[in-house]
Amino acid sequence: MDKPPHRLPVFLNLAQIRFPIGAIASIAHRVSGVLLFIALPVLAALLHASLRSEADFASVRGLLSSPLSLVVAGVLAWALAHHVLAGIRHLLMDVGIGSELERARASARLILVAAPALALLLLVWGLS
Amino acid sequence: MRLNIYRYDPERGDPPRMQAYDVQPEAGDKKLLDLLMRLRVQDDSLSFRRSCREGVCGSDAMNINGRNGLACLTALDGLKEPIVLRPLPGFPVIRDLVVDMTQFFAHYHSIRPWLINDEPLPERERLQTPTERERLDGLYECILCACCSAFCPSYWWNPDKFIGPSGLLQAYRFIADSRDTASAERLDFLDDVYRLYRCRTIMNCTEVCPKGLSPSHAIERIRLALLQRSS
Numbered sequence: 001m002d003k004p005p006h007r008l009p010v011f012l013n014l015a016q017i018r019f020p021i022g023a024i025a026s027i028a029h030r031v032s033g034v035l036l037f038i039a040l041p042v043l044a045a046l047l048h049a050s051l052r053s054e055a056d057f058a059s060v061r062g063l064l065s066s067p068l069s070l071v072v073a074g075v076l077a078w079a080l081a082h083h084v085l086a087g088i089r090h091l092l093m094d095v096g097i098g099s100e101l102e103r104a105r106a107s108a109r110l111i112l113v114a115a116p117a118l119a120l121l122l123l124v125w126g127l128s
Numbered sequence: 129m130r131l132n133i134y135r136y137d138p139e140r141g142d143p144p145r146m147q148a149y150d151v152q153p154e155a156g157d158k159k160l161l162d163l164l165m166r167l168r169v170q171d172d173s174l175s176f177r178r179s180c181r182e183g184v185c186g187s188d189a190m191n192i193n194g195r196n197g198l199a200c201l202t203a204l205d206g207l208k209e210p211i212v213l214r215p216l217p218g219f220p221v222i223r224d225l226v227v228d229m230t231q232f233f234a235h236y237h238s239i240r241p242w243l244i245n246d247e248p249l250p251e252r253e254r255l256q257t258p259t260e261r262e263r264l265d266g267l268y269e270c271i272l273c274a275c276c277s278a279f280c281p282s283y284w285w286n287p288d289k290f291i292g293p294s295g296l297l298q299a300y301r302f303i304a305d306s307r308d309t310a311s312a313e314r315l316d317f318l319d320d321v322y323r324l325y326r327c328r329t330i331m332n333c334t335e336v337c338p339k340g341l342s343p344s345h346a347i348e349r350i351r352l353a354l355l356q357r358s359s
Contacts, residue, residue, distance in 0.1 A: 009136055012284060027281075099345065101331065
């Protein structure tokens with residue numbers, strides 16, 4: 001068969017694909033990992049700044065008590081919770097625990113619900 | 129019933145578009161393929177592959193309402209309207225719902241999908257115990273329709289290097305075969321960051337397999353076999 005002269009189109013519009021629950025847990029795993037990776041140097045820098053002097057500590061504290069920081073903290077708490085839970089899920093599945101479709105679906109659903117709940121707990125605990 | 133179908137004509141060169149259809153199923157029309165055959169009477173320019181119409185040849189794989197499946201095994205009952213049909217995701221489109229499967233079959237070929245046994249031929253056939261034969265269940269039934277590989281995000285991003293769920297299931301089918309003596313070489317070939325380890329256990333493959341097989345389980349067994357060998 002002769003190759004057509006122009007490049008063939010490819011259908012790969014992710015918005016038009018109906019993803020199973022496992023795929024949603026997986027992409028959230030990726031996203032949470034990227035968020036944590038980006039946040040880590042910023043958090044380390046903030047910690048470093050807060051340890052410099054009493055005045056610096058106060059200014060970092062002021063910075064972190066804005067409503068926007070609260071939202072960012074919430075997102076990062078979710079990222080941490082989801083990444084850890086999804087990681088444990090994969091470790092178990094790698095050794096054959098819960099790798100059947102039904103159980104994998106159930107555990108994906110579980111971590112998608114548990115991660116925001118855990119993030120909320122972390123946030124409440126952090127604020128109290 | 130209303131349908132919305134992906135159209136692409138390579139001779140016109142226009143970008144792909146969606147075309148709406150309305151077709152009335154007749155008595156006895158049970159599956160999506162029945163409806164597509166009626167549609168083709170209305171519009172003979174519509175292209176799709178089909179052959180056995182009973183889930184054995186694996187030709188009519190397509191993306192049905194956002195999920196890959198075989199048109200001949202998808203019941204019309206319960207399909208949300210309009211039924212949106214697109215070609216298999218990530219595969220080059222030749223025309224309408226017909227995709228180029230060259231790369232998919234190249235991966236299949238790469239895992240050497242035939243029995244390798246250097247021992248002298250027995251007088252009659254190579255025998256297996258019932259237990260040995262049972263190990264092939266859930267593996268030999270694959271019809272190479274590509275529903276799984278075309279639903280695998282890892283395969284979408286690395287279709288040239290990752291063998292994909294279908295090829296890996298076939299690879300394990302021969303590793304698991306008691307009559308095959310090339311398991312070590314087969315495992316050597318698969319032990320590669322791309323060929324095997326691009327799998328991220330998303331399990332989209334097992335979700336959509338129209339034959340109810342579990343490529344993700346076969347991949348897990350390959351990984352465990354590699355692990356056992358190295359320890």
